[in-house]
Amino acid sequence: MSSYDELIAFERETQALSQISGRLGWDQETVMPRGAAAQRGEEMAALEGVLHARRASPRVAELLEHAEAPDDAGAAQLRNIRRAYDRAVKVPAALASRIARVTSEAQGKWAQARADEDVAAFLPVLSEVVAMKREEAQALAADGDPYDALIEDYEQGTTxxxxxxxxxxxxxxxxxxxxxxxxxxxxxxxxxxxxxxxxxxxxxxxxxxxxxxxxxxxxxxxxxxxxxxxxxxxxxxxxxxxxxxxxxxxxxxxxxxxxxxxxxxxxxxxxxxxxxxxxxxxxxxxxxxxxxxxxxxxxxxxxxxxxxxxxxxxxxxxxxxxxxxxxxxxxxxxxxxxxxxxxxxxxxxxxxxxxxxxxxxxxxxxxxxxxxxxxxxxxxxxxxxxxxxxxxxxxxxxxxxxxxxxxxxxxxxxxxxxxxxxxxxxxxxxxxxxxxxxxxxxxxxxxxxxxxxxxxxxxxxxxxxxxxxxxxxxxxxxxxxxxxxxxxx
Incomplete structure (x- = not known):
């Protein structure tokens, strides 16, 4: 198997795990029992830890170094995998897992605060989310604009x-x-x-x-x-x-x-x-x-x-x-x-x-x-x-x-x-x-x-x-x- 083929096979498994994470999120928003929020947060954090480790794996870096794209689609694959790798290695694994856990729990707290019209009840967890996202943004931005680093997750190439x-x-x-x-x-x-x-x-x-x-x-x-x-x-x-x-x-x-x-x-x-x-x-x-x-x-x-x-x-x-x-x-x-x-x-x-x-x-x-x-x-x-x-x-x-x-x-x-x-x-x-x-x-x-x-x-x-x-x-x-x-x- 060539370096390119091995890299794509590895990426398919990563994408499959990411789909599972997304399905957990769908379940949480639709049919999950309200009392399951804390456990779901732990589940999401554990899965995010696995995903982060795969995206930042030294094996990905090694395969990227030697992989040769067979066509334009292959070149796009390498470009996107390299972008995900470069981002993942900048964010500490513990931070990525913590963000996944806290935001999973914060979602339920937001929904309750919204129903109760109670901003004060939501502010403590929002403060925690903002602090973690600032930390993540600083890690990603280096000497650049932290907010630009976050935009890059959603609209790459735009500031x-x-x-x-x-x-x-x-x-x-x-x-x-x-x-x-x-x-x-x-x-x-x-x-x-x-x-x-x-x-x-x-x-x-x-x-x-x-x-x-x-x-x-x-x-x-x-x-x-x-x-x-x-x-x-x-x-x-x-x-x-x-x-x-x-x-x-x-x-x-x-x-x-x-x-x-x-x-x-x-x-x-x-x-x-x-x-x-x-x-x-x-x-x-x-x-x-x-x-x-x-x-x-x-x-x-x-x-x-x-x-x-x-x-x-x-x-x-x-x-x-x-x-x-x-x-x-x-x-x-x-x-x-x-x-x-x-x-x-x-x-x-x-x-x-x-x-x-x-x-x-x-x-x-x-x-x-x-x-x-x-x-x-x-x-x-x-x-x-x-x-x-x-x-x-x-x-x-x-x-x-x-x-x-x-x-x-x-x-x-x-x-x-x-x-x-x-x-x-x-x-x-x-x-x-x-x-x-x-x-x-x-x-x-x-x-x-x-x-x-x-x-x-x-x-x-x-x-x-x-x-x-x-x-x-x-x-x-x-x-x-x-x-x-x-x-x-």
Whole structure:
């Protein structure tokens, strides 16, 4: 066996163990007994210790030194394995295990604090998580920016400075468009009580309409919707609210975007370093284009309106056009995941600035709630009414995902570029979407982006699919055109 073949065989075992770790996380969020949290933390820590030892194994370094890539895919394999090795050897094994254990336990404490509206109950464990992530960031960064080192885990090749420039360029246009939209009359909202079992049944139908393969997946419920897994086992969760069916339906479409990316990667890459989505920004480009440019389009919502009325009867709006306006309503709200396309990125910019300050030591954990509330009032013009609508609304910080939030907006930027190219190539897209047929859009994404997994670096992945280097121009043009049309600006 050549050094390359031996390295790939070793990597397949590492990837398989990583999938098991992910499955434990899925179980914890869906069906695990609440009382099992402490034991699950120990299990996750033990498995992380094994994974860290494999990624930092001297044998990996030896094989990398002698391995020769047989082709472009092989070169990408070596690049990604080397990146994982370089990162692993910088982080002490004890720290990696401790982070896995504490964040597993912190997840349950966050969920309870959120339910109890009790920030103080969450702050001690959050302080511990932040301290460990700072330690990890310093180990990874050496003399560089610690927050940049964490971003590298989710969007390799991108720095916080580059992200800040994109956000600074987008913010004035978003704020101006929001002001013009909010000056107009709000569209009529849906009315009624929407049975949660019927919501889940319709969510399953929509998931299949977007190409989610339920032979290799499943849909469950969780406090915070997410997607988990890759290859032959990719699971999603959603949530229901009897007063708000859009929460369930569009969370489902969003997570199907993530899941479809993983399911559609070339099976030859299964359980290898290139057999996963290349970055969280590219991943978000898939979930956001599924949810927004496709799922909230006038054409698709025309089909969804008919499905909704057949499922629930009178929903409070009487036409497909009124339904389209309701789906895309811009209004005040606290929750990022329920935000309209126009205001969503402002929620991300708030989180980006706060977590960057936390990691750089410019913001202390005990001051986080006040900082969040002050920033929210400055950005949105009204006060946070309770912690679950403020700094306790997201799961990310409890599980140590610092550096993750900005990838949501990068995903929106990427989705804007992809949507512009998709429209140029699939000229009858709206005709297809109007009858609930997403195959033209999802097939284009599969062939141009999804099947390649991590073969290319993130921005090269988008450039290959969209035929242009990514920038925020297409997204801003899309938002301006869409909401000017809906609100007759």
């Amino acid at each position: 916080s400075g580059e992200i800040a420039k994109i956000f600074d360029a987008m913010r004035p246009g978003l704020v101006d468009l929001r002001a013009r939209v909010l000056d107009q009359q709000r569209p009529a909202a849906l009315r009624g009580a929407f049975d949660e079992d019927l919501q889940m049944a319709l969510a399953g139908k929509i998931a299949e309409a977007f190409g989610y393969d339920l032979r290799h997946g499943r849909v469950d419920k969780a406090v915070h919707p997410f997607s988990s897994g890759s290859g032959l086992d990719v699971r999603i969760t959603t949530r229901t609210n009897v007063d708000d069916p859009f929460n369930c339906l569009y969370s489902t479409i969003h997570e199907v975007g993530h899941a479809a990316y993983e399911q559609n990667i070339d099976r030859a890459f299964l359980l290898t370093s290139i057999g996963r989505g290349v970055s969280m920004g590219v991943h978000e480009s898939q979930s956001r284009i599924y949810e927004n440019q496709i799922g909230r389009s006038r054409a698709f919502t025309g089909w969804l309106f008919r499905e909704m009325t057949e499922t629930f009867g009178d929903i409070g709006v009487q036409s497909a056009e009124a339904f389209y306006a309701a789906v895309n309503s811009v209004q005040n709200g606290y929750i990022r995941t329920e935000s309209d396309e126009l205001q969503y990125n402002l929620h991300i910019m708030l989180r980006f600035d706060l977590e960057r300050a936390l990691m750089q030591g410019d913001l202390m954990v005990e001051d986080l709630e006040a900082a969040w509330n002050d920033r929210f009032h400055a950005d949105f013009g009204y006060e946070v009414d309770r912690p679950s609508n403020g700094c306790l609304q997201d799961v990310h910080w409890s599980v140590g995902l610092f550096g993750y939030f900005p990838t949501y907006s990068l995903g929106n930027v990427y989705a804007g570029c992809l949507h512009e190219a998709l429209r140029q190539d699939v000229t009858d897209l709206d005709t297809q979407l109007s009858v609930g047929d997403t195959s033209g859009a999802t097939g284009w994404l599969r062939q141009n982006l999804q099947k390649f997994g991590s073969l290319r670096e993130p921005q090269d992945t988008i450039a290959h699919a969209a035929g242009r280097s990514p920038d925020h121009g297409p997204l801003m043009r899309y938002l301006e055109a869409k909401f000017s049309d809906i609100y007759k600006l």
